[in-house]
Amino acid sequence: MVTVSRNSLKLLSIGIGLLFTAAVYYTMHYNPRWDWSAPGVGKLPRDIIAQFMDQAYDKGQGGTAQQSYFAKDAMDNAPAADDRRDGAPVPHEIRDVIAQGMTVAVIHRIGPARGNPQLDVIDVFRIKDGRIVRRDRYPTRFAQ
Amino acid sequence: MANDGKGTAANGSVGSDRVAIALDAATLWRATITLLRLFLGAWMLNSGYSYWAQEFGWPPAFPQPFGTLPASNQMLVTMVEVGLFDFVKTVEVVGGLCLIFGLFVPAATLMLLPVSAVVFYNAVFLNLRTDRLFSPTYMGVSCLYINVIVALAYIRHYLPMLSLRSTPGPLRDLARLPDVFRQPDHDHNT
Numbered sequence: 001m002v003t004v005s006r007n008s009l010k011l012l013s014i015g016i017g018l019l020f021t022a023a024v025y026y027t028m029h030y031n032p033r034w035d036w037s038a039p040g041v042g043k044l045p046r047d048i049i050a051q052f053m054d055q056a057y058d059k060g061q062g063g064t065a066q067q068s069y070f071a072k073d074a075m076d077n078a079p080a081a082d083d084r085r086d087g088a089p090v091p092h093e094i095r096d097v098i099a100q101g102m103t104v105a106v107i108h109r110i111g112p113a114r115g116n117p118q119l120d121v122i123d124v125f126r127i128k129d130g131r132i133v134r135r136d137r138y139p140t141r142f143a144q
Numbered sequence: 145m146a147n148d149g150k151g152t153a154a155n156g157s158v159g160s161d162r163v164a165i166a167l168d169a170a171t172l173w174r175a176t177i178t179l180l181r182l183f184l185g186a187w188m189l190n191s192g193y194s195y196w197a198q199e200f201g202w203p204p205a206f207p208q209p210f211g212t213l214p215a216s217n218q219m220l221v222t223m224v225e226v227g228l229f230d231f232v233k234t235v236e237v238v239g240g241l242c243l244i245f246g247l248f249v250p251a252a253t254l255m256l257l258p259v260s261a262v263v264f265y266n267a268v269f270l271n272l273r274t275d276r277l278f279s280p281t282y283m284g285v286s287c288l289y290i291n292v293i294v295a296l297a298y299i300r301h302y303l304p305m306l307s308l309r310s311t312p313g314p315l316r317d318l319a320r321l322p323d324v325f326r327q328p329d330h331d332h333n334t
Contacts, residue, residue, distance in 0.1 A: 001164055001165065001166045001167070002164070002165050002167075003162055003163070003164045003165070004162070004163060004165060005161060005162060005163075006161050006162065006163050007161065009163065010246060013178055013182060013246060014244060014245055014246065016178075016179070016182050017182040017185055017186060017243070017244030017245070018244065020182050020183050020185075020186035020244075021185075021186040021189055021190060021240075021244065023186070024186045024187055024190045024205065025190050025205040028190060028194075028205045028206040029203070029204075029205050029206060031206065034206060034207055036207075041207045042198045042204065042207030042208045043198075044221060044224055044225065045210075045221065046225075099221070099225075100218060100221075101210075101211075101214050101215075101217030101218040101221055102210060102214075102217045102221070130207070
């Protein structure tokens with residue numbers, strides 16, 4: 001049997017707790033499963049898409065945006081879209097954004113730019129690990 | 145063995161600030177519960193901190209996971225969007241700190257139980273990780289197991305509120321709240 005100070009035991013347990021905290025932080029932070037370079041890591045899917053659109057349309061930096069926001073093996077059924085190339089800003093009017101889980105649907109009117117006519121589309125994005133892994137573009141025509 | 149509550153015991157108080165520890169099963173049990181409590185606290189603190197860290201632009205331990213399968217994605221994203229995660233992650237930080245610093249441990253353990261239960265539900269029923277149902281290294285399930293074990297170890301603190309029959313007390317009972325700071329639990333070594 002050993003006799004120890006109650007305060008020493010208390011301090012020891014707090015020390016072990018803080019050690020556990022540091023160990024959990026270190027183990028999780030340096031876990032290779034996280035891609036810390038992804039621009040949307042830990043962010044909500046709708047926020048990731050909003051940032052992508054800001055860069056690709058409002059700033060006209062689609063080439064840069066697609067390199068950072070689209071995953072390397074991403075599927076995109078509109079590979080020639082203006083939002084994947086750098087150039088003049090592309091005016092667009094977002095009519096609605098519908099997000100559910102990791103899927104974000106953007107209903108928007110893309111204004112005439114870079115020699116292309118106006119286009120009404122529904123872009124459906126799928127997010128994984130902070131990047132866009134799929135984009136399905138559905139051309140449509142708004143009533144107004 | 146348990147402290148007899150009257151002073152010196154094989155594994156109990158030998159004075160106001162000293163405690164005798166016998167190398168027996170009771171000590172092993174208490175040490176195990178203490179380590180589980182501390183680990184649960186460390187995990188909860190990291191989980192809660194990581195969420196708030198990203199909100200404030202600090203380096204998180206890990207990015208907020210949004211699940212693997214659609215139902216899990218939907219639940220977690222919605223919880224963040226409607227602001228419920230602000231509440232959940234605050235509970236994790238406060239509860240985690242309480243467990244690590246040994247303050248209000250029974251209350252903190254109880255407070256964290258619904259969080260652990262939802263984590264378990266998300267892992268097993270929404271992400272279908274039944275393959276890791278008994279994996280001790282998978283905190284998606286282990287945090288609930290640890291939480292329940294720690295709660296059971298503190299069950300004597302819950303017994304009064306599990307009364308079969310009870311009556312409400314007067315409002316002046318609120319004046320007894322400061323007592324929680326004046327009653328050290330000398331049945332515990334840590």
